[in-house]
Each structure stands twice: as C-alpha cells, then as structure tokens.
Amino acid sequence: MSGPADPRPPAGVLRVFRGDHPAGPLHEEPEAASPDPAGHGAELFLSVDAEGRVTAYNGHVDLGTGIGTALAQIVAEELDVALDAVTVVLGHTGRTPNQGATIASETVQVTAVPLRRAAAQARRHLVALAAAALDVPVADLAVEDGIVRRPGANAAVGYGELLRGRRIHLRLDEAGAVKPAAEHRLVGRSVPRRDIPAKATGAFTYVHDVRVEGMLHGRVVRPPYAGLDHGPFVGRSLVAVDESSVADVPGVVAVVVLGDFVGVVAEREEQAGRAAEALVTRWRGFAPGRDPGAGEAALRDNPSTPRVLLDRGDVAGGLAGAATPMRRTYTWPYQLHGSIGPSCSVADVRPDGITLWSGTQNPLMLRADIARLTGVAEDRIAIVRHEAAGCYGRNCADDVGADAVLLSRAVGRPVRVQLTREQEHLWEPKGTAQVMDVAGGLTAEGAPAAYDFETRYPSNGAPTLALLLTGIAEPVPQVFEMGDRTAVPPYDYADARVTVHDMPPIARASWIRGVSALPNSFAHESFIDELATAAGVDPVEYRLRHLSDARAVDLVRAVADRAGWQPHAVPQTLPADGDWLRGRGFAYAVYVHGKFPGTAAAWSAWVADVAVNRASGEVAVERIVVGQDSGLMINPAGVEHQIHGNVVQSTSRVLHEAVPFEGGLPAARDWGAYPILTFAQLPAIDVVTMDRPEEPPLGVGESASVPSAAAIANAIFDATGVRFREPPFTAERVRAALNPLPGPEAAGPAAAKPTARRRWRPRLAPALLAAGAATLGALAAACLPLRSAIPAVPRPDPAAFSAATIARGRLAAALGGCAVCHAGPSGTGLAGGRAIHTPFGTVFASNISPDAEAGIGAWSYPAFARAMQEGVSRDGRNLYPAHPYTSFARAPEAEIQALYAFLMAEPAEAQVPPPTRLAAPFGERRMMRLWNWLFLRGGPPAPDPARSAAWNRGRDLVEGLGHCSACHSPRNALGAERGGALHLAGGTVDGWDAPALAGLAAAPVPWTADALHAYLSTGHDPAHGVAAGPMAAVVRSLAALPDADRRAMAEYLAALQAPAAVAPESRAAALLAAAAAEPQGAPALGRQIYRGACAACHEADGPTLFGVRPALALNTSLHAARPDNLVRVVLEGLMDPAHPDLGTMPAFGRVYSDGQVAALLRYLRTRFAPDAPAWTDLDAAVARVRAALDAPRDPAIVEFPSD
C-alpha cells in the first residue's frame, strides 16, 4: 500500500516517533511549528490528523503478500478506528522508518511490533485528551470508529476534533501495553485485501506501470558470463561495441558503455528492444570457475570454513556405538525465484538528485548502492517503492534500478528499463544449491544413536550488478553466514552436533523462500523418516517420541488426525491403482530465521499424498494436508492464502525445478527450460490452523514451504520403497531409479540416412563449375550469338493500357510473386534490393518499378518479354536464373503483356539496388548463354483437350508465372531445374527444403485437391500444417488471385499424384492417435521444453487461444527426412504469418541453446512421427541452420578471442 503522497495534513496532528527529539519525549508545539519529527532525526511510525485519518509507516515493503492490509488491521485495532481510516505507507526512503530488508517473513512478527505499540500509545493519549475535554474519567470512556464517549451518554468527541489546532509529538514507548486478544474485533478477523480491486481492473500502478514526463526506454545488453558475479573477468571483458550495428534502428538515443555495462536508450520501448537485440558487442573469452552444474561435487570442492552451531553430548561415542549406523547425503539444486514479471525500474537522474522508482526488497540498501554507483549523497537519492511481480526473495529488482540510473545519467532524461525474460532468468541471484550430510543411526533399542549434521551453503551476497559491471565493486566472492536457518534439528537427539560450512558463492545467488531452512529440513525430516523405517516404527509416532516442544506436538497430532494418518511401519501399505503406486509422507519443521540462533516463525507440518507411476516415473502430488501454528493470526484469510501459496510454490520447486547449467553457465532462459507447476498439476490443499490468539503473531510468509520436500520424498518412499535424496523428483529421475529403460537413441528406430542428392549437390556444384568455368565461358562466348541491347523507349503512358489489362497484370504479378523478391527495403513497392542467397553467391533483386534510370521505365515490351522469356536484360546482358525465366517462358503471352502494363502503371522508384557481383567464375554473365542453350526450353504448352479447363488453367499458373518448380524442383550442378521424373520432386531455397509437389501422395497424410486449395488460400491445412518461410510470402501473394485460380492450381497439383494408398482421413486419425499418448522413454529435456514452450498452442487439448492449433503429428516438417525446416521455424518463429488469422509463433533462437533445440526436436520426432527414422546428428543440424541465419543466438556472444 505504498502509495500516493500524504495529503497535506489539516490543522492539527498527533505523531508517534522513535528516536531523540530535541523537544523531549512528549511535547506539544504550536500548530505553526516544525511539522516533521523526521527532520529532527527521529523516525515516524504513526500520525493521526485533525480529520481523524491515520497514517501508519512501516519500513518493509509488500512483496505480493498483502502485508499492507494486515498492518492496517493492527493499527485500526489498537486505535479503535475503522479499517478504512488507516493508510499504510511502506518502504520509502525518507518517509518510513529504517527497518531493514523485507526478509525472513518478519514484517508482522517483528517490524509491526513498534507500529502496534505506537497505535496503542496514540489511543491512550487521545483518550486522555477526551477525558479532559468531556470531563469524564478515562476509565469510563470507550472508543468506537475514532469517536470517544462514555457508553450510554450523548457527549462524545472524535480523534480529529481533539487534535484541531494541536501538534502533539509522542516518543514511542517500546514497552507500552497493547490490547489483549480477548478484546480484538478487527485483528483475527478475515478482511479482504485492499489492493485487489485495483489489481483486478488494471488501475493498480506496479513499478512496471510507472511513467514520468519525458521518459525514454532502455534495455541492457548483459555480458556472456551469465549469472556469475565473481572472477577476474567480471567487469573486464568487453572488447568493443559496434554502434553502427544499430544505426538503422529508429529512435535510438544513446548506446551507453561503462566497463562491462552496456545499455541502449531509445524513444520507444520496442525500439530499445530492437536495438538491444541488434547491437553487436565483442567480449573476451573467460573461464568460469567451479561448474554449478556439478551439484554436490561443486559444493564439496568449494573452499569452506566450518562453524559449529551445536555440540551436545558425545557424538563420536554415539556414532561408534550405533547398532545400525546410517550416513546419508541430501542435495538441493539451484532454483529460480521466477518472478512472473521480469524486473523493471524508472530512474530520473537530475543535477539536484536522483529519484528511482523501484520494486526493491530493500530501499535503503539500494539507495546506498546507488550512492556508491554515482557518487551522489544518499540524502539526495529518493527510492520510490512500488509493488512488482512477487519475488519470494531477491530477484533482479535492485540490478535493474542501478541500470536505469546509469542510463538516465547518460542521457539526462528519465529512463525506464525493463529486463527481458531471458535476462531475469539468467542473471537473477538464484536460490543456491546446498548439500547436507547426516551421520547417525539407531541404537539396539531403535532409538536415534547420535546426530552429526553438516550443511554446505554457498553464500549469497550478490552485489548489485551495475557495481560489478562498471568495476566500482571488486568481483571477489563474499562469504555470508546464511546456511544456519533451521540447521539445528527439532528432535531431542542426546548426542548432536551441527556444523555449517560457510563458503563463497559459486553461481550468483541470494535468499529465496525458506533460505537454507528448507534444504536443511529436507535432510532432518528425511533422515528421521529413514530412522523410523529402520526402527520399524510409524514415522509420525517416531517423531512424537523425540519431540518435546508442546506446540510442535500439538501441531503434529492435529495434522496427522486431519489427514486420517494410518500408522504404518513399512512402505507400500496403500493399494496401487494399475501403474500408479500410492504413498503418504509426513514432515514437520519450524522456520528459524535471522542470524543464528535466530528467531522461530510459525510451526508447520505436512501430510503429502502422492501417486507415482511405476512405468513413467511421473509423480503426482494429489493432496496436501498442511497445518500451521502462527500464534495470533492478524488476518486468518491472509494466513491461509500464504499457506496455499507456499504449498503450491514449494511443491513446484520439489517436483520440477532445477536450474540447468551448460558450460558452467545457467541455461534456462524461459519457462520451457525452467518449468513451474501449472493448474493441471495442482494438489488439493487442506489447511489446519492452530487457534492461538493469545500468543504473539508469527511470520507466515515462508513456514509452510519448509516441510515440503521431505513430506513429498517421504511419500514417494512410502509409495515405491525407494528413497530419493535430491530434488526435483522429476519423472526421469524417479523412472531411472524404479524402472531403468534403455536410452532413447538405442530404443528409437534406425537412423535416417541423408539422401544422396543432398549430399553431393552442394559440394559438387561449385567444384564442377570452378573446374570448367573458364572453358565453358570461352565456349559460350565463342559459340553462341551475342544478344544486342534493345533501344530505350520513353516510359509508356499507363493510360495506353486498359484498366482490365492492368487488373489482369496485377493478378499476374501476384501469381508470379514479383514483390516477394523485388519489393524495396521497406517491404513495399518494387524498388528491389533483396539479397537472394544461391549456391553461386548472392544475387540482389533488381528494381522493376517504371523508373527510367533505376528501374524498367525505359524498357519496351519486347525488351520486357525477352527478359521474362529468355533471361536477357534490355542492355543485352544475361540475367541469372534466380529470376525464374525458365518458368516464365512457359506462361501465356497475354499474361506477360498484362504484367508489363501493370508494372508500367505502378509508381516509379529511384532507389538503385546493390549490384550483383558473384565471385569468379560466376561473375561471368556470358556463361549464361551456354546455360540457356542447355536448359532454357521456351514456349507455353498447348492446351490438353483431354483435361478439364481447370487443369489446363492450373498448369499455366503452376508451371508458368507461378514458377512453383523454381523452389520445388531439384537443381543440377549448374543450378538448372531438373526435369522429367525430377520435375517438382522437391528442392531447396534459402536454406528451406521445398517439399516434392509431385510426391504429395507420399506425404504423411496424402494431400487432396481440397487440402491444397485450403493451404494455398489460407497458408494452413489442418492435416499438414502452416506455411512458413518463403511459402508464407507466396500464400500472401496468391491471396490476390480469384479463388478459381487457386482451385485450379490445387486441381493440377492433385492430378500429379499417384493414387494415395490410404485414405487421408484414416491416415490422419492414425497419426493423431499414435501421438496422443506420451511414448515410453521419450527424451526428458525435450518433453519438458515442449510442455513449457509449445504445448499451449500445439497440444490437442490445450487452452483456447487466438490463431490455429497446428497438430504436430500431422506436420510435414516433423515427418521430413531432414530436420532443417523445423529447426528453422523453431529458431526464427513465424511472426509474419501467411494469413493474420493463423496467429504467430515466437522465435526461440535466442532462448534455447543448440543442445536444447536438438533435445526438443528429438522429443517431437519420437512422439509425433514415431514411424519416421530418428534424425541423426541433430546438434550439428541445429548449429548448421543457426549459422546460416542472419542473427546470432545472442548478441553478447559474438566472439570469444582466446586471449
């Protein structure tokens, strides 16, 4: 509820502050005197104004938990005012007390305490004033809604009235009395959160929504050492930034470079985004330190300092005397906070100071960082805190704030910086990995023998990135002592030792919900379950035997009772349901936070019911009974909501979440590579809250997470009899332990062999040409007649052509797709310039607008017809067959004439495209004369009276101006289309495979005339997929044709086919059915990426979304011999669809590594084309296709020189 500025207080106020005030602890000043106790160095907690309005100040911030509502309840309760009368101001430098970072769930438990006392103290003072005013003893007065009166009497006075003309300052009485719980009327009652209506209507101002006058937009470009914050390369790796690479991006205001900090500023957000993607940067190579991906080994290898927290009894003796010694290791992975909104900030750096709008967890720490970054004194820096997406710890909020300050300072205007999803994922200070070792065992009587616990926690300083990138902060690892949360086990182990190995960070890390307490409790609560099983005792019973904390015992019993816990001493007592094994697990923990020995927050216990599929390894958490003793609950609904959130989020972490690393760097840039729990996987949640209104309120923001991992692991053990000691408990991990399968490579169908055609063509063609070029060129020059220039003519007057002819020519141009190649740089017109990549070099499309100089305005019709039919320019030079004149030569003459009329009637454009200069020997155009002699067969074919008119029309369209064969026929070594049986037998264009139009009956689903018609008309046929790449442009162009023409093309193409062996409908149904179920042993990483990134739009039963839902089982590219088309679509996306109704697909080239794309394709092929042979060498195929694209995967990783 940090919100707008306070209204100017009306005359009269009462304030409660903490700290020294020169006028003394209690004083009254004249109304005109100094208004602000903070001006005296004191901290303001509460004010009541002359209208009876109350403002409460708290140094913490709302991280998405609704804490403002609970604080308002506390204040309204103590003051006896209406809830609506209270405004809460949260974490704002300069206006709220310094109460440290919002961590450890301590807002209600710790920082609300002085606020509550301030409210109670204010009430006492106000009631005393009322007693004097009404001349009634204090004891006889009561307060309701801020009105003080003697019950039953008419005389009454309101708080506001009492304060009129007065200015009262009270120094906080830290020991003052507060209202007993029995008198509570607001606290302990569920009240609706105050922020939700605005959030439900879009009226709420998150930090992402802050806009200030004159604001520009910024993006940062991060270094290649993603997610690392120490090492000699940090801040010292940038080699160069090529500003010319963004010269053509409109709106760019500045490129800002400071050490390794790189950012761009632009007028508009999309311009900043485009510039950041386009900016070419070069970086030195670097050697990451320990590989965080090495998990347990990385932590054991990390230097550490032991810190013994507890050493009780005789641990060595106990271990030596154990009848059943047990040593166990439990491992925790790196995890993401995973805020749904990537961090954002707005900064305004002015000569007189800095204002920073931020979603930070700790405004004061951020202010100190900004002062250090800029040299501006802290008192000239204001941090205005706004809510952001929930963060559950520290995300990139501070980083982006500092980024915004640097960019604003560089341009002298306010700048808003929005991190991308990839940046938030890669760079957020992750929840760290952790390793816990337990040595213990059982005595002969089955009691715990001893408990020797060691935990390794790489610390989490995570300095604000801009300080490191600019070189202001040294990139040296810092050791923080935070591995000790709930490190001491809750059980009465007589001989116990607890050691924390404090160690520097490996990957950049910071606290995340539950901090080290969740992993530590995973070990404690797994181990006691293991003890119970070894002792042959029910796990709940075993815990109770060794638990002496009365509130813990009550909670454990209450939760077990609610869950209907059936005592059992061995696993697998619940009946299985087919492949689904069922189990229940218990865990209990109290979250101890803060510096050791710390403070205990709420107690929590879980009973988890799971189902484990013994074949697939999938774990379904079906029901959680969760109990919590939170002491006094300020807002019980809020507490229950926090418990739900903790259960869902921690279940997600335990089942699904681990940051993948590649080469020592984090490799999750999206929700495909880092999946979180969805609605489909939601367990039923039953909450048990203990009724303790007389006990102090305890933090509830994290406690219910802490038992999660152990409860689920214990349940999986109960279901399977197998103990899992390393989350996440993914299907493949569980399957590998339960039911090892052969690897997918071994189990899959035989690998495809690349076809001979594709192997030799690219190699042989240039070689043959190079060898024979001189000879051929000379031969051509010697043998074949020279072509003369055709004289220039004045541009024909468009009026000379009938409207009907021009209209017909427009259709001819659409059919021919002239603009597909000849459009100008803006994507419209006919000014040419597009680069067409051929095996022989790059050909630039010419200007075919009727400009006399740059275009074809001076061309007579015979010159135009010669170019179209013979491939000779007006000046007599030969054209390259990138201009498909071999097809156009087969078009009816009338079409060429109409096309000429149309082009001459278009606007003239004077741009001159780049000249085509193929390297020798291909630069010799005369050679094309021989080529034409060999390959050009002119003339439209005679009509075939045996065929329908539609077929004949279709042939003219397909084989003539439509020039389908230019892409869909293979070409020989000299780049000529192959004819005969190979006509329309499939070709390649611009790296895309163009399928065989003559072999469509052999497609996964045989094409029909109707399907072809649908595809040519809309760019989509449900049984084959969506037009991509050059075909999307073709479909857009064909849209101008009369439908009868597209129908005729479809009819002609359908008639090329041999009769299909199977009915298309039954074949499609069979393919869909085969792909409906998850195949056994499907590649796990690929499946995970598919589920996170693809399934919503491609899975048959996905959510209803705009656009078509292409069924991958029927997709042509998935069944193709080569993966190239599919790789290309995944990397580039389909943001420019053939028809707008199709919707779009984003590009994943910047999101996934080659290995991730390969893993995805391996899964897609296995599941959706199970009859097709596996693609071989997918990693290389992805690398090959990526290398051919214009844009590199990540602009930050352009070059790694070896120095």
Added chain:
Amino acid sequence: MAPTSTAPESGTITLEVNGTAVAFARPGTVALLDLLRNDLGLNGAKYGCGLGQCGACTVLVDGVPARACILPLAVARGRRVTTLEGLASAPGLHPVQQAFVDAQAAQCGYCLNGMILTTVALLARNPSPGEAEIRRELSGNLCRCGTHVEILKAVRRAAELMGSSGDAGADAGRRP
C-alpha cells in the same frame, strides 16, 4: 525475411480497443502489448515472457484470448481488442472481476490480468465449465505466487455470478 509481408514498415494501423477505434502510424511488427501499454496507457496487460508462455499479457482479440506480446500489429489490424480495463462498464466491476475480488484471488496480482480475461472468454463459451475444463483453459497462464486455489474458486464464483445475472451467454469482451 520476406519483403512482402503482413508487416510493412509503415502505414497507419487501425483497430478497435475497448470499443473505440484507434489508429497509429506504427510498424506492423510492433507488438500489440507495446501499443496498449505505451501508446494507450492501458496497463492491465503485463509483459511477462515475450514468448507467449506465461499469459500475463493476455487480451481478447475478437473475443478469443491472445498473447499480446507475440501479436504484431499487422495481425491485430482491424480486429476488436478487449483489455482488462475494457471489461467493465464504468465504474463497476465485470462479474468476473468481482468474482476474483470476492475470492481474493491474487497475491502479487501480476498474472491476474491473464487469469481474468481467460475466464471471461471461457465463460462466454461455456457458462458452467467443469473443473477439468477450467484447469485446461488456464493451463497456459502461469502463477508463481501459488494462488491457484483461489483462482479456481474465483472462476467458479464468476460462473455463479454470471449465471445469476443472466449474463452468461454474453459475448466475451463486449462491454455490457
């Protein structure tokens, strides 16, 4: 890549946003999300992933949920767009918004936009969806706070409210 395109670099693009025709001279490649937030000041749709994976940017396009972060203006051209701000006739709440308030179905609330708009479209298609259908339709909307329980409750509550108000068959995204 292809020069002819649904996304030419220039020209005025017209579409209908919350019942009002708007026209902007912007490249067709600009995401609808950027236009809504930065040109129209409609903050309901949020940037979450830019990949259509999380649903925070959801708007209704001709009544169907769409991810505004991957919807270029060239595709949105000429269509009817409804945002969170356009659901209710001022000053009240749309029944689905009311249901989310009633169920207290937000923690940080960043995903709320997508949850509400997806629910509006769902209930327009099926006024009384079953649990499986609700979960399926929301399966493309991520929530990190773990508010799923309250959100499901809100959807059921919305179905009740709309059923009782006789509004159940209302065209998704139409202003009442």
